[in-house]
Amino acid sequence: MPERGAVTVSTVRSLTAACRLPRLETRMLLEQALRRPRAWLLAHDDEPLPEAAVQLFLEWVRRREAGEPMAYLLGEREFMGWMFEVTPDVLIPRPDTETLVATAQDIIRDRPAVRVLDLGTGSGAIAISLALMCPDAVVYASDASRAALAVARRNGERLNAAVQWHQGDWYAALADVEPGFDLIVSNPPYIASEDPHLAQGDLRFEPTTALTDGADGLQALRAIVQGAGAWLKPGGWLWLEHGWDQAQAVRALLLTYGFAEVGSRCDLAGIERISGGRR
Numbered sequence: 281m282p283e284r285g286a287v288t289v290s291t292v293r294s295l296t297a298a299c300r301l302p303r304l305e306t307r308m309l310l311e312q313a314l315r316r317p318r319a320w321l322l323a324h325d326d327e328p329l330p331e332a333a334v335q336l337f338l339e340w341v342r343r344r345e346a347g348e349p350m351a352y353l354l355g356e357r358e359f360m361g362w363m364f365e366v367t368p369d370v371l372i373p374r375p376d377t378e379t380l381v382a383t384a385q386d387i388i389r390d391r392p393a394v395r396v397l398d399l400g401t402g403s404g405a406i407a408i409s410l411a412l413m414c415p416d417a418v419v420y421a422s423d424a425s426r427a428a429l430a431v432a433r434r435n436g437e438r439l440n441a442a443v444q445w446h447q448g449d450w451y452a453a454l455a456d457v458e459p460g461f462d463l464i465v466s467n468p469p470y471i472a473s474e475d476p477h478l479a480q481g482d483l484r485f486e487p488t489t490a491l492t493d494g495a496d497g498l499q500a501l502r503a504i505v506q507g508a509g510a511w512l513k514p515g516g517w518l519w520l521e522h523g524w525d526q527a528q529a530v531r532a533l534l535l536t537y538g539f540a541e542v543g544s545r546c547d548l549a550g551i552e553r554i555s556g557g558r559r
């Protein structure tokens with residue numbers, strides 16, 4: 281790659297040829313740095329590029345080579361067909377979480393004025409998707425992180441989703457909200473603090489408080505299950521995303537706290553990814 285600050289004429293073709301990243305990633309970073317679509321890159325691949333865009337691209341390539349997730353470099357990630365802003369203050373929404381959204385949609389679809397709560401909303405991906413898919417639902421979302429909530433609010437405004445945002449620790453964030461939810465969903469931090477994966481791959485760059493409960497991985501799930509009874513209507517549902525090996529433990533928690541119709545659903549990889557029950 282040309283050195284930063286070196287006097288060379290860079291083109292799409294020369295930058296692509298010199299870049300060691302996978303071709304798709306190179307193209308995505310070029311598109312974003314140049315603010316041009318793919319068709320433009322193809323049609324103008326021999327044209328000298330603006331120096332500022334070239335330096336930005338080279339900086340992103342260096343950061344990507346150091347392992348930084350593409351979503352943080354690009355500042356966005358697609359979820360359920362919508363593009364969400366992401367920053368290092370929020371978890372990068374995962375395709376796994378679409379299982380939770382699809383299950384929630386099955387429960388609230390075609391029910392007018394249904395009240396839904398998303399606990400630990402991060403980028404707002406779950407709450408906003410539900411608000412857009414079910415416009416008759418009244419959607420609330422909370423997060424302990426003010427910085428995450430700022431990203432969620434911006435996503436809500438940009439995507440024109442009606443969500444009521446609240447900041448604070450799980451249910452304590454809802455001090456001024458009436459109980460009586462038809463559905464509570466959450467993808468809480470569920471990685472045990474000792475899990476070596478926290479020091480690997482994309483997880484190294486994501487907020488620690490979005491990933492781990494700082495304990496056994498079940499602490500946040502336990503707090504949410506324990507508190508849900510007071511916030512759900514009779515017959516209301518609680519559905520939680522959890523780790524690949526936590527379904528049995530979460531079902532046991534739901535049964536302990538008096539939930540009925542307790543069950544789990546698999547993600548696209550066939551792994552029990554969410555568990556839920558009915559108050």
Ligand SMILES: C[S@@+](CC[C@H](N)C(=O)[O-])C[C@H]1O[C@@H](n2cnc3c(N)ncnc32)[C@H](O)[C@@H]1O
Pocket residue numbers: 370371372373374377399400401402403404405406422423424425428448449450467468469470489490491500
């Ligand atoms: C795994 S991330 C999920 C983000 C988003 N819902 C998603 O699925 O992409 C967990 C979120 O829970 C939030 N969180 C962690 N501890 C919390 C607490 N005690 N109360 C409320 N939110 C909390 C984190 O800030 C983070 O945004």
